[in-house]
Amino acid sequence: MQIPLSRTAVRADDDVMETVVLPAVHRTCGLVGAELRGLDLTLDYPDETYAAIEQAWAEHGVIFFRDQHLDAGQRERFASRFGTIRVKQELRKEPEQTRAIGEGWHTDMTCFDEPPKATILFAEEIPPWGGDTQWAGMGPVFEALSPGLQATLLGLWAVHANVRKLGLSYDQTDPPEPSIAEYDAAEGPLHPVVRLIPETGRKVLYVNPEFTMRFDGWTRRESLPLLRYVYEFGVRPEFVTRFKWAPGSIAMWDNRQTWHFAVNDYQGHRRVMHRILLAGSKPVPAEAL
Ligand code: SIN
Numbered sequence: 563m564q565i566p567l568s569r570t571a572v573r574a575d576d577d578v579m580e581t582v583v584l585p586a587v588h589r590t591c592g593l594v595g596a597e598l599r600g601l602d603l604t605l606d607y608p609d610e611t612y613a614a615i616e617q618a619w620a621e622h623g624v625i626f627f628r629d630q631h632l633d634a635g636q637r638e639r640f641a642s643r644f645g646t647i648r649v650k651q652e653l654r655k656e657p658e659q660t661r662a663i664g665e666g667w668h669t670d671m672t673c674f675d676e677p678p679k680a681t682i683l684f685a686e687e688i689p690p691w692g693g694d695t696q697w698a699g700m701g702p703v704f705e706a707l708s709p710g711l712q713a714t715l716l717g718l719w720a721v722h723a724n725v726r727k728l729g730l731s732y733d734q735t736d737p738p739e740p741s742i743a744e745y746d747a748a749e750g751p752l753h754p755v756v757r758l759i760p761e762t763g764r765k766v767l768y769v770n771p772e773f774t775m776r777f778d779g780w781t782r783r784e785s786l787p788l789l790r791y792v793y794e795f796g797v798r799p800e801f802v803t804r805f806k807w808a809p810g811s812i813a814m815w816d817n818r819q820t821w822h823f824a825v826n827d828y829q830g831h832r833r834v835m836h837r838i839l840l841a842g843s844k845p846v847p848a849e850a851l
Pocket residue numbers: 653663664665670681683694695822823824825835837
């Protein structure tokens with residue numbers, strides 16, 4: 563989809579002519595993701611501009627901007643246009659550190675009762691090569707499953723927890739794999755396996771390899787074959803996009819409908835990002851077909 567760069571609008575209340583700048587939306591590769599062009603995010607735009615960004619975001623799952631060098635205040639002001647800021651943090655990998663945060667497919671913090679709605683990542687320093695991030699779109703994934711499997715998944719709920727005790731420091735990014743018994747005993751919120759994205763009416767798969775423990779009422783051992791099937795299916799190349807960062811790049815992903823993976827292929831180099839998580843709400847289950 564391509565929407566015009568700008569249009570002239572007449573405000574009904576005072577007959578003032580004003581130009582509303584709208585982003586040009588360019589889809590990336592895979593059935594997820596779009597790059598938005600034509601905006602300078604250091605500026606404050608009228609509400610219609612942010613509404614167009616939100617629309618592209620809900621439709622494409624993850625959106626990208628390039629050459630946006632925002633300071634801390636500008637990052638916060640931009641993020642606040644889309645919701646309540648829940649967490650602000652620096653993700654810094656120093657040359658001597660070998661593990662990276664997020665180097666496995668996951669959705670951020672679905673172990674919470676109300677998982678973050680979205681994550682915004684701002685690139686400050688990027689290694690000379692590598693350090694890309696990948697996203698998989700769970701709307702296209704769900705739509706590509708057979709009607710039989712869709713119907714089965716629509717009837718299920720799953721337990722989510724942080725059984726590996728993943729944290730934000732790099733020494734917590736590679737914890738040992740817990741036992742099956744620990745997965746079975748893990749306690750956490752129940753989320754629908756297929757959730758609805760109210761803005762688009764889309765049904766999206768809502769399990770992820772990091773935080774989904776088991777289907778509700780099933781053991782971990784019983785859950786694994788089906789979970790493994792959708793985890794493998796979900797990262798087929800047609801559902802995945804990959805973003806090459808540069809200083810000033812921004813990625814905003816809808817944490818309700820994507821998985822992501824930080825590619826850790828830049829040993830010996832620094833990578834510095836700023837991350838903002840926006841507050842979410844309890845996932846709404848999609849209704850049976
Ligand atoms: C994350 O998992 O949120 C980090 C992604 C990245 O650093 O590319």
